[in-house]
Amino acid sequence: xxxxxxxxxxxxxxxxxxxxxxxxxxxxxxxxxxxxxxxxxxxxxxxxxxxxxxxxxxxxxxxxxxxxxxxxxxxxxxxxxxxxxxxxxxxxxxxxxxxxxxxxxxxxxxxxxxxxxxxxxxxxxxxxxxxxx
Numbered sequence: 001x002x003x004x005x006x007x008x009x010x011x012x013x014x015x016x017x018x019x020x021x022x023x024x025x026x027x028x029x030x031x032x033x034x035x036x037x038x039x040x041x042x043x044x045x046x047x048x049x050x051x052x053x054x055x056x057x058x059x060x061x062x063x064x065x066x067x068x069x070x071x072x073x074x075x076x077x078x079x080x081x082x083x084x085x086x087x088x089x090x091x092x093x094x095x096x097x098x099x100x101x102x103x104x105x106x107x108x109x110x111x112x113x114x115x116x117x118x119x120x121x122x123x124x125x126x127x128x129x130x131x132x133x
Contacts, residue, residue, distance in 0.1 A: 030112040031132045032087075032119070036065060041127060044087055046112050051087075053078045083111045090119035090129060 032044040040056040055074045059065070067074050070086050078084065083091075091114045116131045 030116070032115065033130050033132045034127050035130070036127050039065065041065070041068070042071075044084075044129070049081060051080050051083050053084055053087075083115070086125075087115065087119065087129065089124050090122045091115060092118060 030046040034041045034044060034053075039062060040058045042053055042055040042059060044051065044053050046052075053071060054077045055067070055071070060074050068086060070084070071078055082088075088111070091111065115129070119129045121128060
């Protein structure tokens with residue numbers, strides 16, 4: 001069972017040849033900066049129905065902070081059609097939000113909107129996630 005789950009998690013992070021970059025000609029639905037104190041750890045983008053996480057040059061040049069669990073290769077762009085688990089854990093469940101009346105019935109319930117609304121801080125890690133676009 002654990003091996004099966006591990007393989008499923010690894011499948012989420014398989015790289016593709018296509019690169020997603022905030023400076024490309026394609027439209028970007030969202031850009032989030034992940035930071036810790038004054039260091040930009042990396043950038044999460046959502047573009048053409050694909051999520052991508054890439055470490056910043058600032059992070060790559062420092063040595064005091066280790067790479068995030070789940071993103072061990074600092075030179076790789078991690079891509080997935082599903083919101084990567086590290087970031088998905090920042091969004092409370094829809095059921096809980098409805099019960100606590102934290103969302104209106106007219107609110108957009110897509111992951112980008114929920115991440116912007118609830119994802120800045122997390123109890124699971126000390127990093128801040130700020131929507132920058």
